[in-house]
Amino acid sequence: MSHDTNALLQEARRQLEICNACRYCEGFCSVFPEMTRHKLFADGDISHMANLCHNCRGCYYSCQYSPPHEFQLNLPAALAEVRQDSWETLVWPQPLARAFHERGVKIMALLVAATMAMLWLVINLRSEGGTGFYAYMAHNLMVAIFLPAFLLPLVSVAVGLRRYWRLTGGKAVVLADLKGAFASAARMKNLAGGHGEGCNFEREDRYSNARRFAHQAVMYGFLLCFASTSVATLMHYLLAMPAPYPLFSPPKLLGLSGGVLMVLGTGEMIRLKLKSDPDLGSRRVWGGEMAFILLLGLTAATGLVLYAASGTAAVGLLLPLHLGTVLTLFLLMPFSKMVHGFFRLSALIIDEQKKRA
Amino acid sequence: MFCCKRRARQSDPPDSILWDVVIAGGGNAALCAAITAAEAGARVIILEGAPKPYRGGNSRHTRNFRCMHEGPLSVLTDAYLEEEYYNDLLLVTKGKTDEHLARLAIRGSQECLPWMEAHGVRFQPSLSGTLSLSRTNAFFLGGGKALVNAYYNTAEDLGVTVVYDAQVQHVHLEGDRFTHMEVSVAGGPVQRFRGKAAVLASGGFQSDIDWLIRAWGPAAANFLIRGTPYNRGVVLRDMLEQGCQSVGDPTQCHAVAIDGRAPKFDGGICTRLDCVPFSIVVNRDCARFYDEGEDTWPKRYAIWGRLVAAQPDQVGYAIIDAKSIDLFMPSVFPAMRADTIEELGAKLGLDGQRLSRTVAEFNAACRPGSFHPTELDGLATEGLDPPKTNWARPIEKPPFYGYQLRTGVTFTYLGLKVSDRARVQMPDGSLTNVWSAGEMIAGSILGQGYLAGFGMTIGTVFGRIAGQEAAAHVA
Ligand SMILES: Cc1cc2nc3c(=O)[nH]c(=O)nc-3n(C[C@H](O)[C@H](O)[C@H](O)COP(=O)(O)OP(=O)(O)OC[C@H]3O[C@@H](n4cnc5c(N)ncnc54)[C@H](O)[C@@H]3O)c2cc1C
Ligand code: SF4
Ligand code: SF4
Numbered sequence: 127m128s129h130d131t132n133a134l135l136q137e138a139r140r141q142l143e144i145c146n147a148c149r150y151c152e153g154f155c156s157v158f159p160e161m162t163r164h165k166l167f168a169d170g171d172i173s174h175m176a177n178l179c180h181n182c183r184g185c186y187y188s189c190q191y192s193p194p195h196e197f198q199l200n201l202p203a204a205l206a207e208v209r210q211d212s213w214e215t216l217v218w219p220q221p222l223a224r225a226f227h228e229r230g231v232k233i234m235a236l237l238v239a240a241t242m243a244m245l246w247l248v249i250n251l252r253s254e255g256g257t258g259f260y261a262y263m264a265h266n267l268m269v270a271i272f273l274p275a276f277l278l279p280l281v282s283v284a285v286g287l288r289r290y291w292r293l294t295g296g297k298a299v300v301l302a303d304l305k306g307a308f309a310s311a312a313r314m315k316n317l318a319g320g321h322g323e324g325c326n327f328e329r330e331d332r333y334s335n336a337r338r339f340a341h342q343a344v345m346y347g348f349l350l351c352f353a354s355t356s357v358a359t360l361m362h363y364l365l366a367m368p369a370p371y372p373l374f375s376p377p378k379l380l381g382l383s384g385g386v387l388m389v390l391g392t393g394e395m396i397r398l399k400l401k402s403d404p405d406l407g408s409r410r411v412w413g414g415e416m417a418f419i420l421l422l423g424l425t426a427a428t429g430l431v432l433y434a435a436s437g438t439a440a441v442g443l444l445l446p447l448h449l450g451t452v453l454t455l456f457l458l459m460p461f462s463k464m465v466h467g468f469f470r471l472s473a474l475i476i477d478e479q480k481k482r483a
Numbered sequence: 484m485f486c487c488k489r490r491a492r493q494s495d496p497p498d499s500i501l502w503d504v505v506i507a508g509g510g511n512a513a514l515c516a517a518i519t520a521a522e523a524g525a526r527v528i529i530l531e532g533a534p535k536p537y538r539g540g541n542s543r544h545t546r547n548f549r550c551m552h553e554g555p556l557s558v559l560t561d562a563y564l565e566e567e568y569y570n571d572l573l574l575v576t577k578g579k580t581d582e583h584l585a586r587l588a589i590r591g592s593q594e595c596l597p598w599m600e601a602h603g604v605r606f607q608p609s610l611s612g613t614l615s616l617s618r619t620n621a622f623f624l625g626g627g628k629a630l631v632n633a634y635y636n637t638a639e640d641l642g643v644t645v646v647y648d649a650q651v652q653h654v655h656l657e658g659d660r661f662t663h664m665e666v667s668v669a670g671g672p673v674q675r676f677r678g679k680a681a682v683l684a685s686g687g688f689q690s691d692i693d694w695l696i697r698a699w700g701p702a703a704a705n706f707l708i709r710g711t712p713y714n715r716g717v718v719l720r721d722m723l724e725q726g727c728q729s730v731g732d733p734t735q736c737h738a739v740a741i742d743g744r745a746p747k748f749d750g751g752i753c754t755r756l757d758c759v760p761f762s763i764v765v766n767r768d769c770a771r772f773y774d775e776g777e778d779t780w781p782k783r784y785a786i787w788g789r790l791v792a793a794q795p796d797q798v799g800y801a802i803i804d805a806k807s808i809d810l811f812m813p814s815v816f817p818a819m820r821a822d823t824i825e826e827l828g829a830k831l832g833l834d835g836q837r838l839s840r841t842v843a844e845f846n847a848a849c850r851p852g853s854f855h856p857t858e859l860d861g862l863a864t865e866g867l868d869p870p871k872t873n874w875a876r877p878i879e880k881p882p883f884y885g886y887q888l889r890t891g892v893t894f895t896y897l898g899l900k901v902s903d904r905a906r907v908q909m910p911d912g913s914l915t916n917v918w919s920a921g922e923m924i925a926g927s928i929l930g931q932g933y934l935a936g937f938g939m940t941i942g943t944v945f946g947r948i949a950g951q952e953a954a955a956h957v958a
Contacts, residue, residue: 143816147753147813147814147815148626148753149610149611150610150627150629150752151626152611153608153622153624153625154624159611162612165813187625188626190543190544190751191751192536193536195536195749196746319605321624323605331629
């Protein structure tokens with residue numbers, strides 16, 4: 127499939143011009159109100175709308191011009207292609223982005239490699255004197271691997287976002303922007319269909335909140351897990367309270383609830399994706415997206431299993447597996463579907479700015 | 484009653500089933516009838532002439548319906564009472580309406596809105612660019628296709644059987660009784676669908692171009708049809724041939740000026756052009772033919788279909804300059820654009836020199852004054868025939884833009900006469916078990932002109948009545 131940015135933009139422009147003369151879908155999401163603020167669509171406007179689109183598909187199933195009509199309206203797909211292409215073009219370094227988004231196999235290969243590397247470390251650099259998981263891998267070694275593995279990809283993302291901000295005409299962020307954007311993301315307003323009954327992702331022309339809720343489970347689950355790690359880090363360094371932590375401690379409670387939410391959420395996401403029509407998204411990245419959801423789910427699931435197995439010999443295998451998934455997730459942050467979170471939030475923030483302008 | 488909910492199996496030959504209610508058509512009126520009848524316990528079948536992706540007739544192209552209300556209601560602001568509504572109707576129809584039926588539709592519209600919501604239709608605030616309608620018209624979220632989808636889903640949940648690609652060719656009557664419909668499914672041989680009652684809701688005849696030519700004249704060959712290609716008036720003609728009483732002027736159709744590049748059928752709402760008040764409109768020979776600034780666009784857009792239809796080749800060209808390009812809703816296709824009028828003329832297939840003479844004459848007749856795009860500003864030409872009586876600014880600032888205009892037919896007026904219970908009328912009384920609704924009967928209420936959003940109101944009110952009556956008849 128095409129990486130021809132101009133062709134993708136041109137197709138989206140053609141469709142947006144039809145929509146702008148129609149406007150029937152205005153109430154579904156934030157894309158249409160933004161569209162009506164323009165008469166001509168610059169490339170940056172289209173990228174902005176593409177990243178604002180949550181692929182709820184409402185505008186496809188209710189479009190009187192969708193195929194076989196000769197206007198061939200399929201706005202969710204046209205915007206998905208532009209959105210996907212924007213991530214792959216803007217994030218640095220571009221070849222890595224192009225390599226992984228589309229290729230579930232490569233994502234899985236990286237996962238295997240990361241896990242093997244962790245296993246090798248656990249076997250060969252087994253720490254002396256650590257307790258709990260640190261008995262398998264020294265705390266300092268973990269930090270030495272995971273800190274750069276977390277921070278370097280963030281640099282990639284930051285480069286991409288900076289370019290995105292320039293392209294779409296984003297301005298300096300004020301508090302009101304953040305309020306609006308977070309309020310929208312917190313409730314996944316753009317997947318609510320405008321009426322609160324949800325989107326048309328997996329039930330064709332019937333509405334359903336399944337994807338909205340599944341997404342929130344994953345998102346909040348992820349944030350809880352992230353909070354768990356952050357709290358643990360603080361406890362480690364500030365309070366001199368290293369792991370392992372008991373069940374009734376902030377890191378464990380946050381991590382466990384987050385992990386369960388992520389496992390349930392990703393499982394549901396996979397089910398929904400299998401039921402949905404691949405032609406209403408970017409078809410070429412279907413496999414990569416699927417692998418990414420699987421990776422997220424695996425990260426959470428291996429974490430939970432690891433916790434359940436603590437103290438047993440299985441840790442020797444489970445720990446590298448879990449660390450391998452986390453490492454892969456971190457490394458692929460700029461080069462997989464994970465990156466959508468950063469761009470989506472940026473689009474929501476910029477949209478707040480454009481609404482006010 | 485349980486048996487009535489049983490769904491027909493694909494394998495049942497149609498002839499072996501005796502349906503309670505057989506419905507011809509699958510647009511708004513048909514669906515309202517089907518849902519109402521099914522909720523009353525009837526076993527209902529919808530015969531939709533279009534294949535599934537094109538189901539829903541002209542209803543899938545709609546955006547709102549006009550709704551009476553005594554106070555704020557759902558997305559509707561303020562109040563819109565019966566008298567005002569009726570007066571609005573009198574204004575557009577110039578009195579050509581059946582007051583009794585019209586008031587029935589108007590009064591019925593108020594309870595339609597909650598009924599529609601209860602059956603899956605979702606509303607949205609007035610679309611940008613249509614704020615003037617926020618009090619009178621409730622807009623469907625996602626437009627008419629979303630409404631049609633919601634009704635098909637509701638009907639399916641109620642056990643209604645739907646057959647797509649099912650062209651009703653004949654409604655068989657024995658005396659004053661309906662017995663069966665003769666139907667070709669997916670182009671196959673004619674089959675019979677037998678029923679105890681029939682509801683006819685298969686729209687007007689505007690997509691039968693030959694009929695349109697016979698009614699209107701040869702010019703109709705060049706008309707574009709804004710809605711579905713499936714409304715060819717087959718059932719309407721069949722009923723008229725069997726002696727049913729008709730309403731509405733058989734020679735007339737509602738037509739507006741649309742983008743000349745629109746497809747022959749099904750171009751829908753987005754092909755509309757709102758540039759006329761800010762333009763001059765010329766014909767094939769580069770001559771102006773009507774006052775482009777006679778009144779605000781919502782009040783005038785419906786006459787331009789006829790005006791263009793009366794020109795050679797049924798085509799017009801709207802010419803504007805850079806000052807005006809942002810004053811109206813965007814067009815579906817970009818305008819033709821050029822740096823000189825001659826060049827624009829050539830791009831539009833006109834004689835560029837003649838066009839620039841017409842523009843120069845117009846410009847010379849413009850007078851200074853203040854220009855107000857949203858109100859009648861009285862900025863008129865002097866000594867020009869025909870004059871432009873508002874918004875007359877010289878066309879001088881490049882780039883220049885041009886649109887080709889053609890006549891786009893919305894619907895035809897000819898229909899069946901019905902009673903206030905939607906029963907189809909013969910010269911000597913009602914048919915016993917045949918009801919009709921929607922576009923098919925609208926001619927008695929909308930004898931002329933059109934009131935935005937009233938088509939869906941008529942379909943919803945009379946569709947529900949037809950469904951109710953048909954179900955009561957078979958109960
Ligand atoms: C572009 C456009 C925009 C419009 N916008 C509005 C609006 O915003 N608000 C409004 O109130 N009105 C609007 N109208 C008018 C409105 O569409 C009609 O008044 C309304 O849809 C009529 O509903 P109906 O059910 O009677 O007919 P339709 O919705 O046209 O349904 C007729 C059905 O009959 C089927 N059919 C036809 N022949 C046969 C046959 N022989 N056998 C079986 N089935 C058959 C067709 O396939 C179709 O399903 C608009 C019209 C157009 C063209
Ligand atoms: S998706 Fe279709 S119905 Fe919706 S605004 Fe665009 S053209 Fe109109
Ligand atoms: S798919 Fe949904 S979110 Fe995207 S443009 Fe269409 S209606 Fe908006």
